[in-house]
Amino acid sequence: MVASAQKKITGTTWDVYLSVLTSGEPIGVRDVWRNLNLSSPSLAQYHINKLLDMKLIETTVEGKYKASEEEQLYALRSFIRLRGRLVPRLVLYGAVVTGILFSYLILWPFRWDFRDLVVIFVSLFSIFVLLFEAYNQYKGLRIT
Secondary structure, three states, X not given: OEEEOOOOOOHHHHHHHHHHHHOOOXXXXXXXXXXXXXXXXXXXXXXXHHHHHOOOEEEOOOOOEEEOOOEEEHHHOOEEEEOOEEEEHHHHHHHHHHHHHXXXXXXXXXXXXHHHHHHHHHXXXXXXXXXXXXXXXXXXXXXX
């Protein structure tokens, strides 16, 4: 995937791009129109044409649209697509830290000494910060 810093989209075009990107299968103009409650299908087609010109989406054989595998906006570099959803990478990092904490609690002899308390505190704090920032990133997408 080529991250393209020059391509900037906002407003309804951004919402249309997210709708196409997160749909599990190719999506048509009327689907975009209904999903985003736009005023007319021609407005959805206008924004789709803008995205086609930017090469962020491409047309399928059936005449529907899907996200381009070669292009991706720079703003989405910290997200991964997982089963049609955009998931912040920080969620995965939080899951790794959680796994390390559980491994420590299960495999290490626990004595409630200073080392154990520091490991638990640092791990819980890290998990909280990672998940809080992931929530803020996801909230910033404005997925409708």
